[in-house]
Amino acid sequence: MTFVAKPRVHHPRLPVNEIGLTRRDYEGAVSTLCAGCGHDSVSAAIVQACAELSLPPHRFAKISGIGCSSKTPSYFLSRSHGFNSVHGRMPSVATGANLANRELYCVGISGDGDSASIGLGQFAHIVRRRINMLYVVDNNGTYGLTKGQFSATNDKGSTSKKGKPNLYEPIDLVSMALQIGASFVARSFSGDKRQLVPLIKAGLMHRGFAFIDVISPCVAFNNHNGSTKSYEYVRGHSESLVAADYVRGGSEITADYEPGTTEDVRMPDGSLLRLHKLDRDYDPHDRVGALDHVQRCQAEGEVVTGLLYVDPNAGDCHEILDTVERPLNSLGEAELCPGSEALDGINASFR
């Protein structure tokens, strides 16, 4: 935890983005999480992604559940409204918020307890509904705030800080998201900013439901030998499959990835999603193949990272519901109220 407040004044020569803002304009309050917490790296990656995309920092709806991860919307984008709701129920609140105003960037932050245990049902159903949002799970395999109990994403056999093994099968949110129809599924590691920032950018710009499972080690309770969610384990066992760059409106972001095969995916808004396939055989548009690969790697103790699946044309819930372009929260009496004349007709139908 940091006790030094951030200075309000920033360096006059900080670089500005396309809308004249610096990285500092995208930051939030000082984090109260433990020093070295992976979650803070995720928040920093969100700040960087939004700043680099030059998105207006007040046009977000940041929504979370309960837990360490769910505190983090305070720590980025302080010009936007945030909503720290109830445990495991971020998906429903995000659904309502997105239905009310489709123009805001909706960012949901959850944890493994929040999404894989108490909120597993809500997680599954928001995937089905294709809410247009970026859904990030800060996945550390443990309940931090209540001092280190196993969560449902903890691998069977992985040990607690006290040396006890986890006896139960893990829930893999990535596999679930693939299976239920998410149109953008990625996994990353909080310690790999180079991979995480472009994934967040692409997830934000994706129209539809974008899910990123971020392995984010808990330095207090799940970063020891024997844990499969520790910095050391993930660094030693991760396999990066598909790296992504988000290229906005034709203006190219320099990619600093080693060249493999490259594929540009045209997004509905005209921007490009540039995929660097590190394994020539991997097809990020094959849902079944992705699921198969993720499961096989998991069986061998490997953590697959990168953009696992994307369907840029899947669309979102507003398309399913065929709602008007204007945000529903901006409609007034003229658009919402049918008026007395229509009511006369309705009354007549009840006589």
Next chain:
Amino acid sequence: MTTYNDFVIRFANVNGSGSASANGMFAKALFRMGIPVSTRNIFPSNIQGLPTWFEVRVSEAGYLGRREGVDLMVAMNAETYAEDVAAVKPGGFLLYDNSKPLARELRRTDITEIGIPIATLLLSEFDDPKQRGLFKNICYLGALSALLNIEFEVITDMVSVQYKGKDDLIRPNVHALEIGRRYARDYLPCPLPIQVRRADALGDKIFVDGNTAAGLGALYGGASVVAWYPITPSTSVAEAFERYAEKLRIDRETGERRYAIIQAEDELSAIGIVIGAGWNGARSFTATSGPGISLMSEFLGLAYFAEIPAVIFDIQRAGPSTGMPTRTQQGDLISAAYASHGDTKHVLLFPSTPKECFDFGADALDLADRLQTPVIVMSDLELGMNDNLSEPFDWDDARRYDRGKVLDAEALESIEKFGRYLDVDGDGIGYRTYPGTHPDKGAFFTRGTSRDEYAAYTESPEAYQRNMERLSLKWRTAATLVPKAEVGGGGNTAGIIFYGTSALPMAEALDLLAEEGIHLDTLRIRAFPFGEEVYRFIEDHEVLFVVDQNRDAQMRTLLVNEGDIDPARLVSVRYFGGLSISADTIQEQVSEYYTARKLPRLTEVKS
């Protein structure tokens, strides 16, 4: 002696046999003849095969509550014959299908049996066995038109309208009607001494169920996000909203919808969606019943504490637990009023008629925005799922939605420092902003944890208490804004307090009591928190009855609790068997109290 427009008829059918349509037409026919009717569908939690009853009370005096005893039983379910025959009042009538003879032990000498060989009559007229099954209902409707003297054209007109465009259905339906009618005229003493005649007792009244009214009210009130989970008896609220929205909320140019409706995965999600939408500035509602309120409780506490508008329709049914899911009760008052842990209180509205379901459906959205808190409309199965007589709905086109205290970008510009939970106006209600309003002003963090006036997290005892006290002040403000209780009568020392569907039998109960020399002033509560007028009424009366349709006298508890009323002053009158409370029940319990306490009765001297 012949009586007109004054009887109870009950249809005993098998669930899923197509009886609802014929029975509904029966009630509507009387309504169209200008006669006051009320209907009660007594049905099982089942799709097909179990007994179901449909009861119609016909009352030219306008008594709309349930009345004990059946004058005419249409017994079409062999399985329930015994209890159906037993339910007929002495001197009453039993209409049954005598294609098979009635068992000897079921016969009664104190009632009139009316046998019609319905199955036999239809056998020679219709080849299709499925059609024969459906037309049984139409056939007895035809017979009843002759037996009760219902204008036949009123019924045939309804058939023509119902099957408009499907002419091949009109002809056989009318034929089945005629078969029944002809048999009754040829072989039975038509009309019976209980019969109907055209009246002019309805004015411009409509005949509609409360759930349709509530859904329409929410539509008129500007709800644009709806989330719900199917649960009897609330389902038809969301369905009504959708049915009308499909016609009335479509953008004419693009064909797109000006509403979003989500059938959620459960009630937790439904209320979560409503709260998310409310937070983001869209009017939103959900509809549920008691079990749903239980599930939504955590979220309701969040909305209370984080101060987010939300509207919930609770169409109450008999609890606890799954209880009797297709029976009515007013059983959720306490669980709704104080839903969630910690010190929480919620605004409740109690409609008594479809008109009030419509009005409160729209008003609740205004109140929720004004008070920035959940508002729960407490209807019940009796009102929600049965067709009730009602004043027509009306809407003032000059009415503007009250969106409450919301700051837009311009307003934010003029403010030095925005404090979401600052009590600027002294009414306990702060100003809020919608997400995305202004580039660098007005953003705040909404949370279920304690916070200070500027929405910053705090565990300071002082800041926490200040916030909780402000919420109390807001509660007192709410008491001045919610619909006032309706006071009736005047000048009596005794009074009766009631709410919701207990209003239906009240006029009759008061008349019955007056005949016994018991005269009561009335107070119909329409909202919680209670307004001053409620406490004044209690202060002004020596003897007070409180009518509840639940075992534990929940409204009485709320009055005692919130008004610090001496419990001994409030005499509970209650019924909780799952049918709606009848005038007889109210009359008996009040009268017994008078007798037991030897209270004076005022009997008029008869000259």
